[in-house]
Amino acid sequence: xxxxxxxPTHLIKTRGQQVTLRCSPKSGHDTVSWxxxxxxxxxxxxxxxxxxxxxxxxxxxxxxxxxxFPNYSSExxxxxxxxxxxxxxxxxxxxxxxxxxxxGTRLTxx
Amino acid sequence: xxxxxxxxxxxIVQKGGISIINCAYENTAFDYFPWYxxxxxxxxxxxxxxxxxxxxxxxxxxxxxFNKSAKQFSLHIMDSQPGxxxxxxxxxxxxxxxxxxxxGTRLTxxx
Numbered sequence: 520x521x522x523x524x525x526x527p528t529h530l531i532k533t534r535g536q537q538v539t540l541r542c543s544p545k546s547g548h549d550t551v552s553w554x555x556x557x558x559x560x561x562x563x564x565x566x567x568x569x570x571x572x573x574x575x576x577x578x579x580x581x582x583x584x585x586x587x588f589p590n591y592s593s594e595x596x597x598x599x600x601x602x603x604x605x606x607x608x609x610x611x612x613x614x615x616x617x618x619x620x621x622x623g624t625r626l627t628x629x
Numbered sequence: 630x631x632x633x634x635x636x637x638x639x640x641i642v643q644k645g646g647i648s649i650i651n652c653a654y655e656n657t658a659f660d661y662f663p664w665y666x667x668x669x670x671x672x673x674x675x676x677x678x679x680x681x682x683x684x685x686x687x688x689x690x691x692x693x694x695f696n697k698s699a700k701q702f703s704l705h706i707m708d709s710q711p712g713x714x715x716x717x718x719x720x721x722x723x724x725x726x727x728x729x730x731x732x733g734t735r736l737t738x739x740x
Contacts, residue, residue: 521671552727561671561718561730575727609672612662615662618728620672 523621525610532600533625538626540595544612545619550574551593552618553585553608562609568593602626632656635731636720642738646665650734652719657732659721662695664704664730667716676717677704709738 524543543625544551550569556561564577587593591612597604605628606624611618634653642648650664663678679686679693679702686693692705702721706713716735720728 550719559733561720563734564727564729577646579725611672614724616678616722616724617675619662620689622670622672 525621529625540624542593542610547610548614549582552611553595553627556607633731639735642709648709650704653701658723662702665718711738
């Protein structure tokens, strides 16, 4: 199954720490978007990467940064973690309008 | 960022019944109107989508109805099954921009 792969699946971090989440897009997809989904809420758009550049950004602080590699995989970095950053982080890849989501990384900040 | 309003928040339907979920949007530049289905512990999965040049699209038991003048679109699930129990999100978008998700509707189909 060449779907979207995210790692790790679960992560526990302490306030103030930094975290890196990883995403491998579906085969043939060149665009990667990251979303934050708090419990019981809809996904909130963080940013989108295309051709190794940040193409769009949602309403998230600069503590959230990312990167896309030449093989289209992507990383999401969050610095100075806050308790409110606890959420499911979703990666979605696309090559047009249809998006394929991974199962997400569950981040818990304690 | 309240561009998309989804209703109801939760819905309970008997097996075999019709489930209807609505989505109202503000941005007239949206040109792609998908519905996503999410099961616990999984990411959202595209269920069905419509372009603004048609008013209805049907795929199996799932139908999207689109009302451009009212800036609304809805998801109809016919013959609802317990396996349809999930959270549903509308997520309209415009070209070269990302999706804006609604808050979600938790559907429970009782056997």
